[in-house]
Amino acid sequence: MNRIPNHPILDEEKPGKEVQIFVDGKPIMAREGEMIAAALIANGIYINRYTAHKHKPRGIYCAIGRCTDCIMTVDDVPNVRTCVTQVKEGMRITTQHGMGVWSEEGRND
Numbered sequence: 001m002n003r004i005p006n007h008p009i010l011d012e013e014k015p016g017k018e019v020q021i022f023v024d025g026k027p028i029m030a031r032e033g034e035m036i037a038a039a040l041i042a043n044g045i046y047i048n049r050y051t052a053h054k055h056k057p058r059g060i061y062c063a064i065g066r067c068t069d070c071i072m073t074v075d076d077v078p079n080v081r082t083c084v085t086q087v088k089e090g091m092r093i094t095t096q097h098g099m100g101v102w103s104e105e106g107r108n109d
């Protein structure tokens with residue numbers, strides 16, 4: 001796992017509860033409450049999406065919710081900024097292609 005156990009500014013890591021999430025159907029372990037992007041990097045996953053026109057891979061860029069390079073489909077909702085969205089047990093995350101696709105399960109109305 002790629003984690004920083006003792007950060008010079010943030011101090012010593014206080015790991016949360018281990019939970020299982022699914023990335024493109026594959027189960028991985030994450031820490032409840034950490035950002036999805038952090039869990040992905042800790043598991044060696046660096047590509048979050050592919051661009052709409054040229055199908056270029058994108059991953060973390062700003063890491064503060066501004067650039068949208070980290071967007072993925074989370075629990076059937078496309079365009080979720082994974083750098084500012086917390087992990088929850090059982091989340092289903094998929095690599096997003098282009099603008100993403102809405103499904104009936106992801107609707108909130």
Ligand code: FES
Nearest residue numbers: 063066067068083
């Ligand atoms: S990395 Fe820029 S919004 Fe997430």
